[in-house]
Amino acid sequence: xxxxxxxxxxxxxxxxxxxTPGRYFHLRTNLPELAKHTLEDADADFMNKMRPGDFVVAGxxxxxxxxxxxxxxxxxxxxxxxxxxxxxxxxxxxxxINQGLPALICDTSKIKDGDELEVxxxxxxxxxxxxxETLTTxxxxxxxxxxxxxxxxxxxxxxxxxxxLA
Numbered sequence: 001x002x003x004x005x006x007x008x009x010x011x012x013x014x015x016x017x018x019x020t021p022g023r024y025f026h027l028r029t030n031l032p033e034l035a036k037h038t039l040e041d042a043d044a045d046f047m048n049k050m051r052p053g054d055f056v057v058a059g060x061x062x063x064x065x066x067x068x069x070x071x072x073x074x075x076x077x078x079x080x081x082x083x084x085x086x087x088x089x090x091x092x093x094x095x096x097i098n099q100g101l102p103a104l105i106c107d108t109s110k111i112k113d114g115d116e117l118e119v120x121x122x123x124x125x126x127x128x129x130x131x132x133e134t135l136t137t138x139x140x141x142x143x144x145x146x147x148x149x150x151x152x153x154x155x156x157x158x159x160x161x162x163x164x165l166a
Contacts, residue, residue: 001121001149003081003102005053009113010042012059016071016092018042019063028070035077052079055117057108059085063092072096082119084108084126084137097144100152106137121148 020034021041027034039046039056056075062085063071072095075083082102086109096103102121111117116129119137122145126135140148150156 001102001145003053003055003117003119003121005055005081005117006051007055007057007111007113007115007117008039008043008046008049009108009111010039010056010058010062012086013061013064014039014042014058016063016065016068019071020068020074028068031070031073031077034070035074038074038078047078050078050080053081054079055119056080056083057085057111058083059108060087062088062103063096064089067091067095069095069099072099072101076101082121084111084117084119097140097147098153100148100150100155102140102148104137104140106135110135121145 018041019039021037024034024037036047062083071092076099080101082104083096084104084106086107087105088103093103106126110133111128118127118129124137124139126137147153147156150159
């Protein structure tokens with residue numbers, strides 16, 4: 001699974017409230033509409049700059065806060081190819097994988113806003129096309145890779161008639 005796109009860089013402690021602002025809670029049953037407001041409290045122009053396949057890159061503790069799946073769903077619906085961060089809130093990490101959104105742990109300190117990346121999810125390699133540097137990410141277990149390849153946990157269950165480890 002090779003992903004290519006541009007970086008949209010954020011800092012530490014990007015909460016689920018920054019990802020899906022609470023004032024749009026009434027849209028929680030209209031996810032495509034809610035996705036139009038993804039990360040707007042962290043970057044008001046994010047959705048205008050976002051292109052399908054682009055990457056959300058952040059520091060530590062990405063996705064802290066609510067356990068609602070909405071945060072991972074809207075980032076995916078916004079067109080994000082993957083989220084790369086130095087660390088994730090555990091519930092966000094699982095929600096992202098379950099929604100078919102790659103969430104990769106790596107040192108993001110050398111990645112800048114606007115950089116072009118090529119990410120090989122299976123190998124755990126991140127090539128910064130802009131700088132020529134190659135970074136590594138913690139490899140995902142085969143079960144998680146299977147879920148991602150199938151497009152999320154629900155699609156994985158439909159395809160395999162249950163949970164398949166590899």
